[in-house]
Amino acid sequence: MTLVPFPLPVPSIDNQYWFDKCKEHVLVLQQCKLCDQFNHPPRPNCAYCGSSNLHWIESTGRGTIYTFTVTRQPVSRPLLGRIPWVVVEVELNEGVHMISNLIDFQDEDLQIGMTVQVVFEQVDDDITLPKFELVA
Amino acid sequence: MTAKNNIKDKAAIIGIGETNYNRESGRSELEMAVEAAEKAISDAGLTSSDIDGILKFTADSTPQGELAACLGIPYLRYYGELGPLGGAACGLVIQAAMAVANGMANNVMVFRSVNGRSGARYGSGVVTTRRGQGTSAFTEPYGLLVPGQSSAMRARRHMHEFGTKMEDFGGVALAFRKHACLNPKAIMYGRPITMDDYLDSKVFFDPLRIFDCALEADGANAFIISSADSTFSSSEPPVFIMGAGQCLPAGVGDRGGNWDENGASRLAPELFASAGVKPEDIDVVGFYDHFSPVIITKLEDYGFCNRGEGGPFVSDGRIELGGQLPVNTSGGHLSEAYLQGMNQIIEVVRQLRHQSYAQVDNAELGLVDSGDGSGALILRR
Numbered sequence: 055m056t057l058v059p060f061p062l063p064v065p066s067i068d069n070q071y072w073f074d075k076c077k078e079h080v081l082v083l084q085q086c087k088l089c090d091q092f093n094h095p096p097r098p099n100c101a102y103c104g105s106s107n108l109h110w111i112e113s114t115g116r117g118t119i120y121t122f123t124v125t126r127q128p129v130s131r132p133l134l135g136r137i138p139w140v141v142v143e144v145e146l147n148e149g150v151h152m153i154s155n156l157i158d159f160q161d162e163d164l165q166i167g168m169t170v171q172v173v174f175e176q177v178d179d180d181i182t183l184p185k186f187e188l189v190a
Numbered sequence: 191m192t193a194k195n196n197i198k199d200k201a202a203i204i205g206i207g208e209t210n211y212n213r214e215s216g217r218s219e220l221e222m223a224v225e226a227a228e229k230a231i232s233d234a235g236l237t238s239s240d241i242d243g244i245l246k247f248t249a250d251s252t253p254q255g256e257l258a259a260c261l262g263i264p265y266l267r268y269y270g271e272l273g274p275l276g277g278a279a280c281g282l283v284i285q286a287a288m289a290v291a292n293g294m295a296n297n298v299m300v301f302r303s304v305n306g307r308s309g310a311r312y313g314s315g316v317v318t319t320r321r322g323q324g325t326s327a328f329t330e331p332y333g334l335l336v337p338g339q340s341s342a343m344r345a346r347r348h349m350h351e352f353g354t355k356m357e358d359f360g361g362v363a364l365a366f367r368k369h370a371c372l373n374p375k376a377i378m379y380g381r382p383i384t385m386d387d388y389l390d391s392k393v394f395f396d397p398l399r400i401f402d403c404a405l406e407a408d409g410a411n412a413f414i415i416s417s418a419d420s421t422f423s424s425s426e427p428p429v430f431i432m433g434a435g436q437c438l439p440a441g442v443g444d445r446g447g448n449w450d451e452n453g454a455s456r457l458a459p460e461l462f463a464s465a466g467v468k469p470e471d472i473d474v475v476g477f478y479d480h481f482s483p484v485i486i487t488k489l490e491d492y493g494f495c496n497r498g499e500g501g502p503f504v505s506d507g508r509i510e511l512g513g514q515l516p517v518n519t520s521g522g523h524l525s526e527a528y529l530q531g532m533n534q535i536i537e538v539v540r541q542l543r544h545q546s547y548a549q550v551d552n553a554e555l556g557l558v559d560s561g562d563g564s565g566a567l568i569l570r571r
Contacts, residue, residue, distance in 0.1 A: 060335070061320075063327035095328045101440060121350070123342035124396035129335055130314045138396075141334045143343055153329045166350045183331055 058132045062181055069096040071110065076182045079174040081113040083148055094150040115172030116189070117146035124161055144170055144186055155185050163188075195435070195464040201287035202428035203569070204297075205234025205414040206536045211377050211527035214308040215408035222410035223252045223303035224260045230412040231261075235424035236297060238262055241414070243295030245282045247302050247530065248273030257301065268295035275337075276312070276480065277561020279531035284434045284565060286415035296416065302532040303410035311406050312528075313338060338403055338481060342395035344452075345483035349397065352498035354486060356397060360388040361504040362482035363401040363524055368510055370521025373547040377405055378525040402482040407527035411536055429539045432555070433465025433568035452484075454491035454563025462493070465568040467555060469493040472568070474541045474550045475515060476534030476558035479522040484562065485509070489517075491563060511548045519548040531560040535567070542571035 065073040072095070075082045084093040086100035087107040099106050122142040128134040138161065144152050156164075157173060170186035177183055207229025209215075209222050231238055238261040244254040254269045268289050272278040279302065286298035306312065313336055320326040334340065348354045367383050370376035383401065391399045415431075422428050437453030462468060469492060477488050486500030494515055495503040503509075509517040520526045520537035527533055538556035540546045559566035 060333045061322040061326070061330040063322045063331050065327065066324070069327065095325055121343040121347040123339050123346065123398075125333065125339060125394075126396060127392070127394040127400075133333075136333070139333045141332055141339055141343070153332050153334050155332045166346070177331075181331075 057135055059177075062177065063183075068098060072096050073181065075110075076174060076184055079182070081115045081172045081184050082110045083113045083146075083150060084108045085111045092148045092150045094152060113172070114147045115184075117144045117170055117186075119143070119164070119166055119168045119170060120145040120151060121166055122164060140164065142170075142186065152184070154183075157185050157187050159188055195433075195460055197284070197287060197291075197434045197464055198432055198466065199418055199430050200291035201415050202418050202420075202422075202430045203283070203413050203535070203539050204416050204420070204422060204424055204428045205230040205232070205236065205426075206539050207231070207233055207412045208375075208533065208536055209410045211375060211407045211409040211529070212307075213377070213408065215305055216308075217408075219250070219303040219305055219309075219410070220252050220256055220260065222408070223257050223301050223412070226303065226410035226412040227257060227261055227299060227301055230299065230414050233424065233426060234297070234414045234416075235422070236414065240297050241299050242266060243268030243286065243289055243298035245269065245285055245298060245300045246271045247278045247282070249275050249278070249530075250302060250304065252301070252303050268298060275561075276530035277478070277564035279478075279535055280434070280558065280560040280565030280567050281436050283415060283431065283535065283567055284436060287431045287434065290415055290417040296420070298415045299412055300415065300532075301410065301412040302530055304529065305408045306528055307406040307408050309408070312336065313403065313406055338395045338398055341481035341483060342398040344487070345397055345481070348483065348487065348501075352501065354483075354501035356389065357385065358486060358501035358504055359397070359399075359402050359482045360385050362479070362485045362509070363388055365504065365507070365510045366479065366518050366522045366524045367401075369519050369548050370525035372511070373520050373526060376521040376526040377407055378521060398481060398483070401524070404480045404523035404528035405525060407529065409527055409529055411529050411532035413535065413539070426543055427571055429542045429569050429571055431567055432570045433461050433463075433467070434566065435461035435464065436565040437563055452487060452491060452562045454488050454559060454566070457563060457566055458492045461557075461566050461568060467568060472515070472555050472557045473553040474519060474538060474556045475517040476538040476556065477517055477522070478531045478534060478560050478562075479518055479524050480528070482524060485517060488559065488563065492557065492559075492566075511550065516548070516550050519546055519550065531558075534558050538569055542569055
């Protein structure tokens with residue numbers, strides 16, 4: 055059975071570079087050159103000080119599960135074949151939070167605080183998404 | 191930074207109107223809006239020619255001009271709208287209050303009309319998804335599609351940090367269902383539930399169950415705001431806007447856990463300061479309860495209990511009629527109907543008029559909020 059896809063990201067000028075780097079299997083984050091804060095998702099200015107002097111750094115790709123939910127009701131009928139699916143909020147070691155999915159895990163094992171590492175999943179020729187796996 | 195908020199006692203809600211609530215209205219949203227509007231005008235002791243301003247939810251399909259046309263109003267002196275999605279109700283009252291206080295209009299109507307069950311449903315993602323555009327490019331591709339999932343993630347975090355239990359969320363659902371069983375207008379009137387029913391119910395977005403989710407409904411609400419120095423022609427007492435505040439948290443993802451950001455804790459100090467009252471002065475509350483865990487965090491955010499104590503607070507009947515702080519006495523979004531914060535305002539007005547089906551004795555002061563704390567009001571009779 056073919057799974058109905060979730061909406062694919064539509065990259066914009068503000069975040070195209072981030073998606074381009076995902077295709078190279080590199081997770082990047084914006085860091086402010088003025089106040090050193092990390093920003094995510096990408097935007098033209100720093101959310102902490104307003105500076106436009108941002109540069110890209112390569113993330114460790116490592117973090118912990120901040121929280122998660124297991125969706126057991128399909129939301130809409132076409133997504134019935136997808137249930138249950140797990141959405142995680144990962145707190146990266148750099149401090150920013152990202153929404154993502156886990157690969158290769160058992161629902162019942164999941165706990166807040168577990169260590170995770172980024173992996174990349176190619177969706178099509180244009181889009182590769184960062185996902186996470188549990189680190190033993 | 192902290193400009194003085196001078197909203198206190200400048201304006202009053204002088205008329206309220208609502209259609210019945212159901213799961214399949216068979217009517218257009220415009221037709222329902224007209225019914226609620228006509229009832230609010232009549233309740234205010236006005237005629238439609240007295241209405242010179244209309245404010246709408248951005249999400250509402252009914253344009254202000256169409257509603258005006260159906261009411262026989264030739265033009266509006268004042269109009270506006272507020273988004274996003276469901277969190278607009280209190281903010282629109284604030285806009286209306288500022289307009290009438292400054293003579294931009296005499297009588298402003300705020301309305302909401304939605305076939306939220308038989309039409310496009312919030313819980314299906316039809317209303318809320320942006321198909322991966324903008325910041326949604328960082329959420330929707332992972333299947334984070336509807337507000338219930340975000341609320342579930344916050345709820346799990348609260349359980350983790352403070353030991354909040356499933357039964358605490360159930361306590362919220364049971365309290366509001368009990369209130370709905372006193373309210374013949376509530377969709378869940380006559381359908382009581384027990385904690386066993388709650389714990390046995392279907393899990394939607396783990397840890398949230400079906401009974402934790404707002405009851406998508408068809409219906410319309412309207413109310414009319416006038417300047418506090420108007421000559422009131424209604425037999426009903428005006429309900430004054432005593433305090434108000436809004437908050438739009440900036441950004442998502444950074445600032446450590448900002449996916450979880452909730453405006454309530456930030457607007458609360460201004461809300462109470464503008465009214466000149468404290469949480470313990472409030473007699474009745476109308477919280478926007480799209481999901482039951484938000485009641486627990488809002489009790490903390492507005493200072494009715496300490497951070498992390500919202501779970502224990504809702505146990506042993508404290509938020510029920512007769513308890514220390516009755517919340518959502520009409521049944522709220524969980525058990526009356528989900529009219530995006532509008533029916534909470536109507537119920538608190540009714541409480542302050544001493545006309546609720548679940549009347550709080552001598553209710554003088556009410557607090558009502560919208561969304562995740564996007565706006566809030568303190569109302570007094």
